[in-house]
Amino acid sequence: MLTTKISGWGRYPVQSCELARPERYADLGPHAESMIARGQGRSYGDAALNENGRVILTERVNRLLELDAAQGILRAEAGATLAEILRVIVPKGWFLPVTPGTKFVSLGGCVAADVHGKNHHHEGSFGEHVVNLEIILAGGVRTRCSPTEHAELFWATVGGMGLTGIIGEVTLKLIPIQSPIIQVRHHVAESLEQMFRLMQDATTDDRYTVAWIDSMARGTRLGRGVVMCGHHASKDELPSHLHRHSKAESSLTIPFDFPSWMLNSLSISAFNALYYQKEGSKSKSFLSSYAPYFYPLDSIGAWNRMYGKRGFVQYQCVIPDNNSFNGIKALLQKLSNSRRPSFLAVLKRLGAASKGLLSFPMAGYTLALDLPIRDEGLFALLNELDEIVLHHGGRVYLAKDARLSTESFRAMYPRYEEWLKIKNKVDPENKFSSSLSRRLGIGSEAV
Template identity: 50%
Template sequence: MIKPVKKQMAGWGNFPKHTGFVYQPETVQDIQAILDDNDSSQIAYGLGRSYGDNALNENNGMLVLDHLNHMLAFDADTGLLTCEAGVSLSEIIDVFLPRGFFPPVTPGTKLVTVGGAIANDVHGKNHHTDGTFSEFVSSFDLLLASGQVMTCSRDENADVFWATVGGIGLTGIIVRATIQLMRVETSQIKATYEKADNLDEAFNRFQENDANYKYSVAWIDCLSTGDALGRSVLMRGDHAERSDLDKGVRDPLALPKKPGLKVPMNAPSFALNYWSISAFNQLYYKSYKNESKLVDLTSFFHPLDAIGDWNKLYGKNGFVQYQAVFPKDNAPKEGIRQLLQKLSSEKRSSFLAVLKSSGKANDGLLSFPMEGYTLALDIPIKRGLFSFLKELDDIVVSFGGRVYLAKDSTLDIETFHKMYPNWEEFMAVKQRLDPEGRFSSSMSRRLGLG
């Protein structure tokens, strides 16, 4: 029997911090034994890159699954990979990029597990063209509260498949999956950088040009005001072909260099304030020019992975990442404008403010994206933040949008119900699979999901 360690845990935002009983199983049989030998609830915990409390389980069990990271089968003809759920996107890239394959969807960090990518139905810079991670999941095996392992796909146990996709770990433990990788010719991106003077100009350029690029995102200066509100740097791109590289390049699929920087300790809380972040935003905006160039995959997709433990820059109090999506048919630009005006007027600073276009929603009952636009913000935890976030929630609801559960730590039950109208259908599936509530988390209890 694996003995747990009582430990304080947190997500990537270092808020909240909850103490529970941490297990580190190495096999599916280990997880089954843990479920059999105690009555506490459990939740899967991958690499800790969810920001809030969806992988925390105060006073209960957390199953750290990074040891379930074996690759089981790969078909080079089809690009289908079968692996355990603890395999990370980083490991997939390290093994398969030199062979000419790459994950078809990747979020802003490659340090996430396949199980976590499914449970949070992650999306990337290509959602407007390709959808979420689940679009490329052929099937997965789900360990239920009963100890049974159920295979789920769009054709087999489809209701469980769509409850688990985006279901934040509450239907069971994903133990293995078969996913589709995409072929690439190089490890480079043909990237185009374009500055926009304000939010109107940024939206115009998204609408005019997004269809021409596989990947599209914009960094926004969330502290700009007046005519410059929402000034941006748009970053679009496509995978480079071999013919795009210099003839002298020996290995077009060479892995990008590993980063060496690491934040050694929590920054002092006074270091991040309106003035310091405003100055950073000014310099960041000015550092870009309108140009096209080749950049490596890590620089384009995962720039923050180049700095180890970068979350410590926000200090010991931590931060929240607030990501909301506004539907296309309900004035998304105005909704985002109101969020930016609120941030600017209250001097709530954010290093990272990212605008993306979002494609059509899928059938995931708790999946986040819908057709429209998303805005993601990193906000340091300071006095009055939580009442401020409630005001942001009210703006999002008024435009028919929703907040991403992978990054939330403050939603209340009533607001959650408004944002996720399929919650009752989700609960019907969960209660059928898990009548005793063996899979639960701090988030699920906060939102009334278990």
């Protein structure tokens, strides 16, 4: 085993952890006093860190075990990545039922974070498509669970941030597709009011919907942006040369850390204005390979280096439907007035809440912001954003978080005590813990 300093994708915080990299889960040996599984390290904050404790790297436990190509059922080890899965299933006419914004994440990580995608308003979150799981509990016992077998453990694990045990295998129900091509439509919104109207219309009609927002716009232009809708193209919608093949992804790697001064309010305002001008001339429709539509940043290697050596925080929250417009407006106003630029500001509509006890989604709108760390003032701003989210009945996404307080977590996740009772049953000594769980006070305390 190796002790070294690691971070999440946001490169903050950086902590010293003991790394174990098993070829098989049987190679783990005696369980440590404190451990957490880590797939591809794409959670942004400290969810897959365990300062001065053990981190189980699952990247080598990544076999695709079985694919029923007739029924669309996949069984795979939890270390398998979505990229590896897509390479196998797409040529056979299948696709992931839910996918986050990168394919370089592990199957187990998708379950542990109960990830959502551009289609949550139609398909829900990842856990709702899991047929069953194999979990390695604190005593080393392997247990299979599903929505009908050991359902308590299943829904505590889906969205449970790896704190109930190590996810060993996942069986997943896929969706059929006729081609790897997405029919995309872009619509321009000149204000937040228009953005919400377009999102409402789009999520009624389209399987996939996401919006880019100009986070630096103010006044009557606050919330302006581009709504990007899509669906899997049928063969009838495609030119003949696209029936079987799609354009290969281009690739670019960021070779060094950008200087901190490069991403500032002036440069990001200029970029946003240019992008809005480019996209805002007219609404348009076009065909795209699935990769650039679902995973636009995957073609840029090490894109997190754009934020400089100090890293960045991705702040993602959801505001429930009844307060969504006022809540999102208040967040954008606070951000715009702070003059702290967000290079990326993304809005999605979410459907009904997951059954996962610590799952993030609820019916409403989710806003994600990438904020470079320049000084401690950022964290004061994030605390103010937390207050706005709480006031409007929302919550922050744990898979992206690096700094939420215990008090805010408890207020945002009302089913925590229900989850904790199950955690106490399966892990009474709290062996599965992480830097995130300790920061948020998530443990085996009595309830």
